[in-house]
Amino acid sequence: MITQVVFYICNEGQREIFWHDIISEKIDKDGKEEIGNIHYSFFSSLENKNIILLVESWKDAQSLDCHYESETFKKLGVLKKKYVRQTIIENYTNNI
Numbered sequence: 001m002i003t004q005v006v007f008y009i010c011n012e013g014q015r016e017i018f019w020h021d022i023i024s025e026k027i028d029k030d031g032k033e034e035i036g037n038i039h040y041s042f043f044s045s046l047e048n049k050n051i052i053l054l055v056e057s058w059k060d061a062q063s064l065d066c067h068y069e070s071e072t073f074k075k076l077g078v079l080k081k082k083y084v085r086q087t088i089i090e091n092y093t094n095n096i
Helices: 015-024 027-032 061-068 071-083
Strands: 002-010 037-044 051-058 084-093
Touching (some): 002 061, 002 071, 015 027, 015 037, 015 051, 027 037, 051 061, 061 071
Antiparallel strands (some): 002 051, 002 084
C-alpha cells in the first residue's frame, strides 16, 4: 500500500474557492472510485487558512501510476494552476 499526504498551499485567500471547485468537479468523489484506491480524503488545515490537505492511499504502485493518468488527476492539475502556489507530497509505503 502507498499513502500520500499532499499539502496544497493555496494563493492567499484562494483555499475556499479551490475547495469549491474540487467539489464542483467531483474530484473528491471520483478519486475514491478509481481502481486500486483505498482512501482519498481532503481536509482543511486548522493552523493555516491557505492549506488543503489530501490523504490518499493506493493498493500498489501500478494503481498510483494509473491515477496519475486519470481524468481526476488532470482536472485537479488544472485547478492547481489557478489556486495553488506550492504542492508538498509525502510518500509512505506499507508492505503488509
